[in-house]
Amino acid sequence: MLKFxxxxxxxxxxxxxxxxxxxFFLVAATPGSPxxxxxAIRPEILAQIEAFYGYDKPVFERFMxxxxxxxxxxxxxxxxxxxxxxxxxxxxxxxxxxxxxxxSLLLAMTLGIPAGILAAVKRNTWLxxxxxxxxxxxxxxxxxxMGPMLALVFGIILKVLPVAGWFGPEFWILPAATLGLVYxxxxxxxxxGGMLEMxxxxxxxxxxxxxxxxxxxxxRHCLKGGLMPAVTFLGPALAGIISxxxxxxxxxxxxxxxQWFVRGALNRDDFLILGLTVxxxxxxxxxxxxxxxxxxxxxxxxKYE
Amino acid sequence: xxxxxxxxxxxxxxxxxxxxxxxxCSGGQRETDNAAAEGILLIGNGTEPKGLDPxxxxxxxxxxxxxxxxxxxxxxxxxDDLIPAPGVAESWESNDDYTVWTFTLRDDAVWTxxxxxxxxxxxxxxxRILTPMLGSEYAPMLYVIKGAQAFHAGETEDFSTxxxxxxxxxxxxxxxxxxTPHFPNMLKHYSFFPVNPRAVEEHGGMTDRQSGWSxxxxxxxxxPFKLKxxxxxxxxxxxxxxxxxxxxxxxxxGIRFFPVExxxxxxxxxxxxxLHLTSTVPPDKIPSLRESVPEQLRIEPYLGSYFxxxxxxxxxxxxxxxxxxxxxxxxKKLLVEKVTKGGQxxxxxxxxxxxxxxxxxxxxQYDPELxxxxxxxxxxxxxxxxxxxxxxxxxxxxHRKIAEAMQAMWKDNLGIDVGIYNQEWKVxxxxxxxxxxDFSRSGWIGDYVHPTTFLELFTTGNGNNDTGWGSAQxxxxxxxAQTAQSEEDRVQALHxxxxxxxxxxxxLPIYWYTLVYMKDTQLRGWEPKVLxxxxxxxxxxxxx
Numbered sequence: 001m002l003k004f005x006x007x008x009x010x011x012x013x014x015x016x017x018x019x020x021x022x023x024f025f026l027v028a029a030t031p032g033s034p035x036x037x038x039x040a041i042r043p044e045i046l047a048q049i050e051a052f053y054g055y056d057k058p059v060f061e062r063f064m065x066x067x068x069x070x071x072x073x074x075x076x077x078x079x080x081x082x083x084x085x086x087x088x089x090x091x092x093x094x095x096x097x098x099x100x101x102x103x104s105l106l107l108a109m110t111l112g113i114p115a116g117i118l119a120a121v122k123r124n125t126w127l128x129x130x131x132x133x134x135x136x137x138x139x140x141x142x143x144x145x146m147g148p149m150l151a152l153v154f155g156i157i158l159k160v161l162p163v164a165g166w167f168g169p170e171f172w173i174l175p176a177a178t179l180g181l182v183y184x185x186x187x188x189x190x191x192x193g194g195m196l197e198m199x200x201x202x203x204x205x206x207x208x209x210x211x212x213x214x215x216x217x218x219x220r221h222c223l224k225g226g227l228m229p230a231v232t233f234l235g236p237a238l239a240g241i242i243s244x245x246x247x248x249x250x251x252x253x254x255x256x257x258x259q260w261f262v263r264g265a266l267n268r269d270d271f272l273i274l275g276l277t278v279x280x281x282x283x284x285x286x287x288x289x290x291x292x293x294x295x296x297x298x299x300x301x302x303k304y305e
Numbered sequence: 306x307x308x309x310x311x312x313x314x315x316x317x318x319x320x321x322x323x324x325x326x327x328x329x330c331s332g333g334q335r336e337t338d339n340a341a342a343e344g345i346l347l348i349g350n351g352t353e354p355k356g357l358d359p360x361x362x363x364x365x366x367x368x369x370x371x372x373x374x375x376x377x378x379x380x381x382x383x384x385d386d387l388i389p390a391p392g393v394a395e396s397w398e399s400n401d402d403y404t405v406w407t408f409t410l411r412d413d414a415v416w417t418x419x420x421x422x423x424x425x426x427x428x429x430x431x432x433r434i435l436t437p438m439l440g441s442e443y444a445p446m447l448y449v450i451k452g453a454q455a456f457h458a459g460e461t462e463d464f465s466t467x468x469x470x471x472x473x474x475x476x477x478x479x480x481x482x483x484x485t486p487h488f489p490n491m492l493k494h495y496s497f498f499p500v501n502p503r504a505v506e507e508h509g510g511m512t513d514r515q516s517g518w519s520x521x522x523x524x525x526x527x528x529p530f531k532l533k534x535x536x537x538x539x540x541x542x543x544x545x546x547x548x549x550x551x552x553x554x555x556x557x558x559g560i561r562f563f564p565v566e567x568x569x570x571x572x573x574x575x576x577x578x579x580l581h582l583t584s585t586v587p588p589d590k591i592p593s594l595r596e597s598v599p600e601q602l603r604i605e606p607y608l609g610s611y612f613x614x615x616x617x618x619x620x621x622x623x624x625x626x627x628x629x630x631x632x633x634x635x636x637k638k639l640l641v642e643k644v645t646k647g648g649q650x651x652x653x654x655x656x657x658x659x660x661x662x663x664x665x666x667x668x669x670q671y672d673p674e675l676x677x678x679x680x681x682x683x684x685x686x687x688x689x690x691x692x693x694x695x696x697x698x699x700x701x702x703x704h705r706k707i708a709e710a711m712q713a714m715w716k717d718n719l720g721i722d723v724g725i726y727n728q729e730w731k732v733x734x735x736x737x738x739x740x741x742x743d744f745s746r747s748g749w750i751g752d753y754v755h756p757t758t759f760l761e762l763f764t765t766g767n768g769n770n771d772t773g774w775g776s777a778q779x780x781x782x783x784x785x786a787q788t789a790q791s792e793e794d795r796v797q798a799l800h801x802x803x804x805x806x807x808x809x810x811x812x813l814p815i816y817w818y819t820l821v822y823m824k825d826t827q828l829r830g831w832e833p834k835v836l837x838x839x840x841x842x843x844x845x846x847x848x849x
Contacts, residue, residue, distance in 0.1 A: 032731025037363060038748075040738065040768025041442050044458060049440035052514055082356025083515045092537050148569065155577045163573045164565065166539060250567045253574075255538030259566075263353075268731055 116191025138185030335578030688720030
């Protein structure tokens with residue numbers, strides 16, 4: 001297993017380097033500069049600003065400097081936000097995104113997985129139809145519809161929850177719900193599918209014939225395998241929750257990473273874009289590795305290779 | 306059995322969820338009422354500020370915060386944009402031709418670090434913003450001062466060549482390039498604001514762009530409020546500065562600025578009682594808000610002009626007749642009533658109405674018959690043979706709607722086909738300054754209340770001209786206005802210049818801006834201001 005993890009980590013580092021290089025040169029090739037604005041800046045002043053941030057150097061030299069900085073864990077200053085470094089921005093907003101992501105994922109799993117199991121066990125009854133129809137609706141409703149709807153109902157009509165901000169636990173509920181419900185729907189459908197596949201296996205019939213209790217069949221024999229699709233989905237779900245959180249962050253005024261990511265791109269804030277891209281890429285690499293490990297643990301047919 | 310276990314599990318989950326919902330319920334008390342009782346103003350403030358250093362920022366949200374923290378020589382009058390109110394300067398006078406100004410600073414103006422505000426702070430600050438190394442975008446505002454442009458362009462490193470001098474601790478003398486009676490009004494702009502030299506020197510020095518003096522830990526100001534907290538993307542809070550010289554006038558105990566970028570979110574926050582003021586209103590909601598809460602919806606004139614730039618270096622737009630034809634062949638009144646819906650005024654000239662002492666031009670009127678005639682004279686009768694042109698907009702639903710209306714009206718009135726394409730903001734800026742467009746959607750907001758702030762854009766080679774147009778006669782009139790001996794002559798020269806602009810038509814004026822926002826009914830002392838600068842020290846709540 002150690003060899004497997006080490007190998008995968010090495011691969012991950014190569015992937016990250018490639019992502020870094022591609023992002024850097026794409027950003028460098030994008031028209032527009034972090035310093036352009038509606039009001040023209042005199043060319044000699046622009047030159048001063050560019051020199052300050054090192055934009056006057058050739059692209060390749062800038063790439064090497066920036067890579068060197070990144071390797072030492074410093075992504076440099078934001079070119080747009082005065083006296084804030086990319087590290088400052090990340091250390092401020094990452095915990096918020098992590099909390100929002102974790103809450104949403106937790107909500108998605110605690111709602112979605114039991115609902116999926118229930119639907120599979122009680123196949124073709126209302127316990128199957130109702131949650132699965134709800135899940136279908138959940139999958140189809142984009143967050144930018146779900147978010148304002150929840151805000152309208154709970155914030156304006158019922159007046160029980162704050163509609164925007166991130167000042168305390170009551171502020172976490174609506175954004176986490178908006179983000180989580182969509183994924184709860186996915187988890188429910190995937191778990192139902194996984195469980196059904198297990199329950200239809202020949203050995204389940206054999207077990208039933210031998211008089212094994214239904215609870216034992218479900219909990220001990222089928223659950224592990226039935227959860228496989230949901231576990232596989234964890235990686236993409238995390239990626240989706242992070243990238244999809246931009247919409248939710250905007251709707252609910254959550255000071256997370258997603259807003260910075262989009263704003264960085266719009267402002268052409270090179271260092272910020274690079275910093276965030278590396279961060280996201282690292283998270284996805286690590287999550288995928290964890291998912292693989294969990295999969296092997298759950299599925300005896302897989303081996304670390 | 307298994308099912309009942311599962312069911313009970315689900316039930317527990319539901320109960321937990323409901324419980325947390327109820328726990329979160331705060332009893333329905335509106336945040337705005339609580340804050341009003343404490344004398345705290347809650348403002349929706351657009352975007353996260355890029356900084357709070359008055360010499361480095363350029364945006365409206367930054368201005369809103371900085372103007373609570375720092376005070377310049379001249380302050381904003383509570384109701385009249387044209388009256389200079391005393392700020393750090395308690396009195397000021399000029400020589401007869403308005404070229405030399407002497408400001409007497411008040412004795413009781415102090416910085417939040419205890420330093421008195423002295424004349425030397427202003428010379429230091431103006432030297433700082435004009436130093437090329439700092440790379441300040443707003444430095445050209447100071448070009449009105451003698452020698453400032455040369456110093457900023459790096460032609461000299463000797464700041465004593467610039468016309469600003471501290472005669473003693475409390476007397477500042479400023480020598481200008483030419484007679485400028487409206488100089489005190491220019492001083493209200495934050496580019497003229499002082500910074501505390503000691504704070505700046507402690508945190509990186511005069512020319513350091515990344516200087517840390519303006520962070521929440523280090524900020525030193527001299528305004529009615531001081532910086533209390535700054536949570537990125539959440540809130541900036543300022544609290545009463547009891548050492549402020551005019552603290553008696555200040556009624557609020559604090560202001561919380563919320564950087565809410567999404568207008569719909571801002572509107573939801575307002576409706577759920579979390580904001581006293583919004584920065585804007587989603588355009589689609591204006592009609593329904595006008596119906597349901599007319600007393601809270603504010604629509605006020607804003608000193609800005611919305612127009613299309615025309616690239617005069619491209620055929621057929623190099624022909625003034627074509628540009629004139631285009632300018633008179635769309636119905637601005639219809640456009641503001643049916644498309645923009647925010648109470649904007651149809652622009653009959655480039656300089657917006659509302660500048661006292663300067664009557665807005667009425668030259669550009671909707672006249673499709675004249676348009677047809679002009680286009681025919683230019684060689685395109687009924688639009689025949691007119692090449693396909695395109696309107697460049699930056700990506701935004703509202704700009705697209707306006708462009709579509711223009712497209713339809715030009716088609717109907719002139720028989721010409723015009724396309725629309727959008728570019729992302731920074732790409733659009735590049736295209737515009739590289740003259741890579743036919744028509745480019747544009748807007749301009751005045752920096753101070755004077756026609757100069759609009760008309761100087763289109764002098765030949767001005768960095769913001771971006772049309773390829775130039776006229777020696779126009780340049781001469783703008784130069785004349787800058788040195789005119791009387792305000793009468795100046796206004797006349799500017800009128801003449803605008804007349805040329807509106808005859809040559811490198812720009813097609815569309816509408817004059819309005820500010821549309823929501824305002825809590827308890828709020829007092831928040832008056833319409835054409836530059837959207839509201840001096841917070843006069844603002845209060847009816848409840849306190």
